Amino acid sequence: xxxxxxxxxxxxxxxxxxxxxxxxxxxxxxxxxxxxxxxxxxxxxxxxxxxxxxxxxxxxxxxxxxxxxxxxxxxxxxxxxxxxxxxxxxxxxxxxxxxxxxxxxxxxxxxxxx
Amino acid sequence: xxxxxxxxxxxxxxxxxxxxxxxxxxxxxxxxxxxxxxxxxxxxxxxxxxxxxxxxxxxxxxxxxxxxxxxxxxxxxxxxxxxxxxxxxxxxxxxxxxxxxxxxxxxxxxxxxx
Numbered sequence: 001x002x003x004x005x006x007x008x009x010x011x012x013x014x015x016x017x018x019x020x021x022x023x024x025x026x027x028x029x030x031x032x033x034x035x036x037x038x039x040x041x042x043x044x045x046x047x048x049x050x051x052x053x054x055x056x057x058x059x060x061x062x063x064x065x066x067x068x069x070x071x072x073x074x075x076x077x078x079x080x081x082x083x084x085x086x087x088x089x090x091x092x093x094x095x096x097x098x099x100x101x102x103x104x105x106x107x108x109x110x111x112x113x114x
Numbered sequence: 115x116x117x118x119x120x121x122x123x124x125x126x127x128x129x130x131x132x133x134x135x136x137x138x139x140x141x142x143x144x145x146x147x148x149x150x151x152x153x154x155x156x157x158x159x160x161x162x163x164x165x166x167x168x169x170x171x172x173x174x175x176x177x178x179x180x181x182x183x184x185x186x187x188x189x190x191x192x193x194x195x196x197x198x199x200x201x202x203x204x205x206x207x208x209x210x211x212x213x214x215x216x217x218x219x220x221x222x223x224x225x226x227x228x
Contacts, residue, residue: 003155003169023223035227039171041117041219053219055117055169057153105155105167109137113149 001036001107002061006100008084009049014095015042018052018084021095028072029056034063049097061104115150115221116175120214122198123163128209129156132166132198135209139194142186143170148177163211175218 010018022040029035036057043051058064067073084095124132136154143149150171157165172178181187198209 003153019222027225029225030228037227038223038225039117039221040223042222043217043219051217103157103165105157107153108133108156109152109154111141111143111152113151114144 001110002058002064003105003107004054004056004058004064005103005105006054007103008052008054008100009046009097010052010095011048011093011097012045012050014093015050015052018095021084022054027076032063032067032070032072034059034066057107061106064104115224116172116178117219117221118168118170118172118178119217119219120168121217122166122168122214123160123211124166124209125162125207125211126159126164128207129164129166132209135194135198136168141190146177146181146184146186148173148180171221175220178218 008018019042027038029038036059038057039055041053041055043053045051056064058067084100122132133156141152143152150173152171153169155167155169157167159165170178172181198214
């Protein structure tokens with residue numbers, strides 16, 4: 001299995017709007033081959049931002065990479081970049097400080113609760 | 115739900131030993147109230163380290179905090195700190211650069227695959 005994580009440094013005054021953008025979006029992820037689960041996470045508040053992170057579990061790295069090459073991925077991420085301001089073209093104050101930070105992980109071990 | 119993440123900067127030459135330490139350890143996590151799942155993750159290689167991360171999903175922040183106050187938690191983490199060298203008392207070269215970095219997250223949204 002493979003995890004795709006994106007970390008977002010969100011300006012504190014934009015945190016509610018950022019959350020709502022994620023919670024209200026339409027997603028076709030459950031239909032994508034190899035998609036297993038998605039978590040949207042709100043993390044610690046730092047000096048100038050709140051750390052948010054998305055955590056997407058895939059059956060394999062190949063499944064994730066196939067999704068990133070699909071037209072659906074391109075259109076979904078173009079829309080998100082415009083809303084967060086990470087494409088630096090928005091006239092509004094961007095929600096995030098800089099672009100999101102991507103980290104890909106190989107899953108070495110899974111332990112499930114009883 | 116709540117996620118407890120620990121991020122480890124592991125020296126490249128210690129990566130295999132670090133993985134084996136995790137994979138071979140005995141854990142009683144599945145018996146801990148509120149524990150849902152655990153992922154051990156191997157992430158990107160950077161200039162001087164490989165990023166590893168643990169990702170533990172809990173029913174609530176309270177369940178996680180109760181676990182951190184248990185004697186089982188203290189003994190498990192004391193042993194791990196000695197092995198990784200993060201307690202700075204090991205005579206061997208430590209496996210990690212500095213201590214692990216903890217990040218706690220509130221789970222805002224869960225989407226599961228079909």
